[in-house]
Amino acid sequence: MDSAHPEFMETLQNFQFIRQLNEDTHSKSITLLGSIADEKTGKEEQSILLVEKLHFHASEIPVLVSSRLQSPKLTFNNDIYHWYKSNIKNDESIPDIKMTLIYPATEIHIKKYSKQEGVMVRETPDMYKQVVLPYIEGFPTSRIQWVYNILDKVQESERIVFEDPDKEHGFILLPDSKWDQTTMNALYLLVICHRHDVRSLRDLRSQHLELLRRIQREIPKAVVAKYPHVSEDQLKLYIHYQPSYYHFHVHVTHVALSSSPGATVGKANLLDTVIDNIENIDHEYYAKCTLSYVLGTDHGLYEGVQQYLNAPK
């Protein structure tokens, strides 16, 4: 608290709204342009006001429903799902809160909606060899049968957007199941390579540069040809580490999807950076580097990583 400036206590009350500059509906924040008259000179000065809803306060959570909400209104229900809107107690009619009630709820619902804890892991080349590689090699191939079904056109062949059929350097492009295929700001596709022997980012060497460069060159063209409302420079291509399955694939999203958890640093590795690292920095970059990422405590690797870290060195 800077108590030397009590005048700013009054300043905000003099804010005259001009226009909205921006908003973020995910974080519930708005940015407003206004003017404030200087208290001494009367001169109008431009000012910007960022307003953001605050998160719930820990102390209010146990009593939120019983004492802080005012006359919740049911807006819709379907089976065990019930949707409401409500106000935090106040004298106005604009709703401040939306709620989904799942009732009755099973243990599966409870697990699904419970917090997954994560910890930062620094995977050195040695940790990869001792812990991660055996984990990958123990993966039943049945877990990636669905990938082979796509590559062999047994499944989802009608969804293929583009194919480079080269068995060594080629790949298939298709929409990710998370994408509705209409909202361009949420564009999300997947590139799955034809060759079966690249398990992850860790396996990439200079022999794979041709595959990586073809993806970098051909995918933006193919996406824009199919979805002309996006441009090539609005696409972000990245590789997950750890991936959710160990057959090399690349995520293709709109740059506006920057706050999706899958685009977070550590999990996502830009294709451009990967190519630059192998081509211009060191051909053996992914054999030598330490890869840092958040590992969920319920991930299959978690226990092995903890044992490795706690083992006497």
Place this chain on the structure above:
Amino acid sequence: MDSAHPEFMETLQNFQFIRQLNEDTHSKSITLLGSIADEKTGKEEQSILLVEKLHFHASEIPVLVSSRLQSPKLTFNNDIYHWYKSNIKNDESIPDIKMTLIYPATEIHIKKYSKQEGVMVRETPDMYKQVVLPYIEGFPTSRIQWVYNILDKVQESERIVFEDPDKEHGFILLPDSKWDQTTMNALYLLVICHRHDVRSLRDLRSQHLELLRRIQREIPKAVVAKYPHVSEDQLKLYIHYQPSYYHFHVHVTHVALSSSPGATVGKANLLDTVIDNIENIDHEYYAKCTLSYVLGTDHGLYEGVQQYLNAPK
């Protein structure tokens, strides 16, 4: 509206809080486990309640400050930045809103806070030298006066959480103004280095390893000493490129903040990776590498970058 089930209008009032399952401080939402007694049988059933703050309603925005806010309280100020908390009009004492007032604001501020489209840019070492470096060197030092105010203890000295006072390898740690300092899952602090000559990630060389390693070693300990409800492996330390100001600083957040736009790949660069790149891969990594990131079309660099890309090579 499913009017066949009027009983669910009453159901929510019978919700008895058991425990919190999850929360997302970015979207301001919580997931609660509770029980609801069946109205006929009296049997208690588990239920899950998702509660999420609603975004501002378009109609309230022009009159928000003048008619919907109640007695805003200034929490601190530094230079032209003033932070407030307030309530949406109600009869309780828990603040619902936080605000940042920038007054007086320049056209540069207005541009920075307006909505931006973005494009992917691949910044080669040559593009850095031709476009980015002249841009940084043209920055008036008055734009980072607030950083010097912190380092010189002229402002915000009471907010300092930790200091390594070494002029060459030292730094100051303090909470970021975006953080409420109570919600541990939203933990957000900033490390600002004492030396003035490191403008960004691009400047980092082996001579800076001592500074970077001290941050990597000392900051997690200092954060946990101050906030014992987080552990060292729940912290994510990263560096923005482009940063919003060209004085070297490191962001420190909880791993749970993975879906914040500031943690997105390309903008965020993990401190661990940066140290590994310089120490184990190549001392000159940040002089040689191509840095890819999303650049807003309103960013001061955008025009220069476009001219560079369109110039005959």
